Amino acid sequence: MNKFDIQIREDGEHAVIETAGYLNDALGEQLAEKAKELIGNGYTQLVINLEKTTLINSIGISILIEIIEALHEQEGALNFCGLSATQERTFRMMALAKYAGIFPDEESAIANL
Amino acid sequence: MKDLSEPILDRDLQQTQGAQNTAEQTMERLIFSLSELEHLGQTLISGYSNFNHSSKTYLRITLGTLQVTRGVILRYHPTGNNLDVVASTPEQVFPSISIESEEVANLLQHPIIENNAPPVGLEEFFVRSAELGETVDIRLWVPLKIQDEFLGMIGLGRFLGRETLVAWEQELLTTLAHQISIAIAYSRMVEGIQSEKFRLFMLAESAPQICQLLQPEDAAEQVVLQAVSFLDANAGALMLTRPEQQELELSYAFPETLVEGSTAQQNGNELVISCGEETPPAQEATSVDMLKSVAKDGLPGHCLPESDTLFGGKNLMAVPISGRDGDVLGVLVVGDKEERGGRIAPFTDEDVVLLDSFAKQAGVAIENAHLHQEALEARQLQAEMEEARKIQENLIPDDLPDIPGYEVAGHYEPRGPVGGDYYDCIALPTGHWGLSIADVSGKGMQAALLMATLRAGLISELSRVNTLTSGDTENGVCPSAIYLELTEMAMTLNSLLYASGTEEKYATFFYSHLNPETDILTTLNAGHNPPLLVKKDGTCKWLGEEVGGIPLGMFPNDMVSSIAEYEAEHIELVSGDVVIYYTDGVTETVNIEDEYYEEERLVEASKACKDVSADAIREHLHDAVMKFQGEADQFDDLTLLILKKK
Numbered sequence: 001m002n003k004f005d006i007q008i009r010e011d012g013e014h015a016v017i018e019t020a021g022y023l024n025d026a027l028g029e030q031l032a033e034k035a036k037e038l039i040g041n042g043y044t045q046l047v048i049n050l051e052k053t054t055l056i057n058s059i060g061i062s063i064l065i066e067i068i069e070a071l072h073e074q075e076g077a078l079n080f081c082g083l084s085a086t087q088e089r090t091f092r093m094m095a096l097a098k099y100a101g102i103f104p105d106e107e108s109a110i111a112n113l
Numbered sequence: 114m115k116d117l118s119e120p121i122l123d124r125d126l127q128q129t130q131g132a133q134n135t136a137e138q139t140m141e142r143l144i145f146s147l148s149e150l151e152h153l154g155q156t157l158i159s160g161y162s163n164f165n166h167s168s169k170t171y172l173r174i175t176l177g178t179l180q181v182t183r184g185v186i187l188r189y190h191p192t193g194n195n196l197d198v199v200a201s202t203p204e205q206v207f208p209s210i211s212i213e214s215e216e217v218a219n220l221l222q223h224p225i226i227e228n229n230a231p232p233v234g235l236e237e238f239f240v241r242s243a244e245l246g247e248t249v250d251i252r253l254w255v256p257l258k259i260q261d262e263f264l265g266m267i268g269l270g271r272f273l274g275r276e277t278l279v280a281w282e283q284e285l286l287t288t289l290a291h292q293i294s295i296a297i298a299y300s301r302m303v304e305g306i307q308s309e310k311f312r313l314f315m316l317a318e319s320a321p322q323i324c325q326l327l328q329p330e331d332a333a334e335q336v337v338l339q340a341v342s343f344l345d346a347n348a349g350a351l352m353l354t355r356p357e358q359q360e361l362e363l364s365y366a367f368p369e370t371l372v373e374g375s376t377a378q379q380n381g382n383e384l385v386i387s388c389g390e391e392t393p394p395a396q397e398a399t400s401v402d403m404l405k406s407v408a409k410d411g412l413p414g415h416c417l418p419e420s421d422t423l424f425g426g427k428n429l430m431a432v433p434i435s436g437r438d439g440d441v442l443g444v445l446v447v448g449d450k451e452e453r454g455g456r457i458a459p460f461t462d463e464d465v466v467l468l469d470s471f472a473k474q475a476g477v478a479i480e481n482a483h484l485h486q487e488a489l490e491a492r493q494l495q496a497e498m499e500e501a502r503k504i505q506e507n508l509i510p511d512d513l514p515d516i517p518g519y520e521v522a523g524h525y526e527p528r529g530p531v532g533g534d535y536y537d538c539i540a541l542p543t544g545h546w547g548l549s550i551a552d553v554s555g556k557g558m559q560a561a562l563l564m565a566t567l568r569a570g571l572i573s574e575l576s577r578v579n580t581l582t583s584g585d586t587e588n589g590v591c592p593s594a595i596y597l598e599l600t601e602m603a604m605t606l607n608s609l610l611y612a613s614g615t616e617e618k619y620a621t622f623f624y625s626h627l628n629p630e631t632d633i634l635t636t637l638n639a640g641h642n643p644p645l646l647v648k649k650d651g652t653c654k655w656l657g658e659e660v661g662g663i664p665l666g667m668f669p670n671d672m673v674s675s676i677a678e679y680e681a682e683h684i685e686l687v688s689g690d691v692v693i694y695y696t697d698g699v700t701e702t703v704n705i706e707d708e709y710y711e712e713e714r715l716v717e718a719s720k721a722c723k724d725v726s727a728d729a730i731r732e733h734l735h736d737a738v739m740k741f742q743g744e745a746d747q748f749d750d751l752t753l754l755i756l757k758k759k
Contacts, residue, residue, distance in 0.1 A: 057341075058345055
C-alpha cells in the first residue's frame with residue numbers, strides 16, 4: 001500500500017503506465033510527467049493500470065482528468081484497468097468514465113484502445 | 114510645378130497609402146483579435162476545467178493577438194503565498210515565486226506594470242522574480258484579478274517590430290487579461306466543485322463499506338485510508354483508547370513509516386500515549402497533548418507542524434471516535450492536506466465537519482468490529498473450555514482402586530470456568546500407593562494441558578521412585594531414602610512445569626506415598642492446602658503444614674533451593690485414622706453473605722463423620738459444603754479425596 005512506483009511498458013502503438021501506491025499529488029505529478037513524455041514521443045493510445053493503487057485523492061483524480069484532456073487534444077485514447085469497485089464507481093461519478101474506458105484487466109484495456 | 118509637385122504628391126500619396134496600410138493592418142489585427150477572443154471564450158467553455166492545462170492556449174492567443182514573441186502566465190496560490198509559472202514562451206520550468214499579502218494588495222492597484230520600473234513597495238518582489246523576468250525578457254506585467262481577488266499575473270516581452278504597446282493594444286491586453294482571470298476563477302471553481310463532489314461521494318461510499326468490516330484491524334485500516342483519501346491528506350492514524358490503562362494506543366498508521374522516530378512511548382511496534390496526567394495549557398500543546406485533549410474532551414483539535422512531536426512535523430487535525438453510548442473509543446487524526454504542486458494547505462472548518470461526520474460512522478464500524486471480535490473470542494473460549502473440561506475429566510479417575518486395609522473415596526465437581534483440580538491414586542508395582550491432589554492455576558486449555566503435563570511427569574517419576582523403594586522392601590522402608598526420592602521428584606516436576614508454562618502458570622501439589630504393609634504415609638507438600646488427618650479419637654492434624662514448599666512451576670529449581678526446599682515427612686496411620694485431601698474450592702466456598710467455608714468448618718464437619726466409611730465421609734463433607742453454599746454462585750472446582758485406615 002505504501003510502496004510508491006511507476007512502471008512504463010511501451011509496445012508499438014500503445015503504452016501502459018502502471019502505478020503503485022497512493023495516487024496523490026506526489027505520485028500524480030510523476031504520472032502526469034510520464035504521460036506527457038509518452039504523448040511527446042507519439043504515444044496517443046495509453047492504458048493506466050491502477051491495480052496496485054488502492055487509494056486515490058481528489059488531486060490524483062484531477063491529474064487523471066488532465067491526462068485525458070491532453071490525450072483528447074492529440075485525438076488519442078485512454079483506458080483504465082485494475083480498478084477496485086469503489087474506484088470504478090468514483091471514476092463514473094467524477095465523469096472520467098465519460099472520456100476514458102474502464103476495463104477489468106490490462107489485456108482487455110489494450111484490446112479496446 | 115508638375116515636376117516639383119509630383120514628388121510631393123507621390124510622397125503624400127505614399128504617406129496616405131502608408132497610413133491606409135497601417136489602418137488596414139490595425140483593422141486586420143483587430144478582426145484577428147476579436148476572432149482570437151472568441152477562440153479564448155470557446156476554450157473557457159470547452160469543458161477543459163484544468164487551467165494549468167489550458168493556460169498554454171491562453172498564452173498563445175495573447176501573444177499572437179498582441180504580436181509579442183515572449184510571455185508567461187503565473188497562477189497565484191493563496192495557501193502557499195506563491196506564484197507558479199503555468200505557461201511560458203519559450204517553454205521552460207521555473208521555480209515558484211513567493212509573494213507577501215502586502216505585495217498582493219499593492220499589485221492590485223496597478224493595471225499594468227513596467228518590469229524595469231516596479232512601483233514603490235514591490236521592489237523586493239521584482240527582485241525575487243528577476244530571474245524569470247530576465248529569462249523571458251519581460252517588458253510588461255498585468256495582474257490577473259476579478260474585482261479585488263488576485264489570481265495571478267501575465268508577463269509580456271519582445272514586442273514584434275516595436276518597443277512598447279500602443280494604447281489600443283494595452284486596452285486589448287486588459288481585455289485578454291480579464292478573460293484569463295475568468296478562466297482561472299472558473300477553473301478554481303470547477304476544481305473546488307470536483308473536490309467537494311469527490312469528498313462527499315467518498316464519504317457516502319466509504320462509511321457503509323467500513324461498517325461491514327468485521328475484523329478490527331481491517332476496520333481501523335480502512336477508517337484511516339478513507340479519511341486520508343477524501344481529505345486529500347498525506348498521512349493519517351487511528352489511536353484507540355485503553356480505558357483501564359488511561360492510554361491511547363496506535364491502531365493503524367498511514368504511511369507505515371509515519372511514527373518512526375516518534376518521541377512517544379514505543380514498545381516494539383506499539384505506540385502508546387499515556388492520558389493519565391494533566392494536559393498542559395493550549396499555547397504549549399504538542400501533538401501528543403492535542404490527542405490527549407481530543408480523547409478527554411471529545412472535541413476536534415488542531416496542531417501546527419512545529420508542535421507535532423508525534424508524526425515528524427505535520428499539520429494535524431484530529432476528531433474523536435465515539436461509540437453508540439457516547440464514550441470516546443479513540444482519536445482519528447489526519448496530517449498535511451495536499452494541494453496541487455506539493456503545497457500543504459491548512460485544514461478548513463469544512464474539513465473538520467467532514468471528518469467529524471465520517472468519524473461518527475467510523476465509531477459504529479469500529480465498535481461493531483470489536484463486538485464481533487469479542488463474540489468470536491467468547492465462542493472460541495467456550496469451545497476451548499469444553500475441550501479443556503473433557504481433558505481434565507479424562508485425567509481424573511472414574512474409579513479408585515481398593516487398597517488392602519484402606520478405604521479410598523474421591524469427588525470432583527466442576528463449578529464455573531474450568532479450573533485445574535486433579536486427584537489420583539496410583540498403584541505401584543511394589544504394592545505401595547501414590548495418592549496425589551493438585552490445583553493448577555488459571556483456567557481453560559492452558560490449565561488442562563499443564564495438569565496433563567503434571568500427571569504425565571508424576572507417573573514417570575513414580576516409576577523411578579518405585580525402583581528404589583522396591584529394593585528396600587525386604588528390609589523394610591528406609592524413610593530417608595524415600596524422602597530423598599520424593600524431594601528429587603518434586604524438583605523434577607517443578608522443572609518440568611516451569612519449562613512448560615509462564616510465571617502465572619503453576620500448580621499446588623500434595624503427594625502421599627502409602628506403604629499399606631507398614632501403614633507409613635510419607636508426604637510432600639508443594640504449596641497445597643495441607644490435608645487434614647483426623648485421628649480416631651477426634652484429634653486433628655494438618656499434614657505438610659510445617660514442611661510445605663512452594664508450588665510447582667512458579668520458580669526455576671535454583672531459586673526454589675534458595676526460597677523453600679521441598680521436604681518430606683511421614684506419619685504412621687492406625688485403624689480409624691482418616692486423611693482428608695481437598696482443594697481450595699472447598700475452604701473458599703462462599704455463602705450468600707460472602708463468608709468463606711474455611712478450614713474450621715472443614716475440621717468440624719470431618720470430626721462429625723470420622724467414624725463412617727470413606728464414601729460416607731465424602732458425602733457428608735460434600736453435603737456440608739453445599740448446605741453452607743446455599744444459593745451463592747461458586748467459581749472454583751470442588752475436589753475431595755478421602756483415605757481411611759480400616
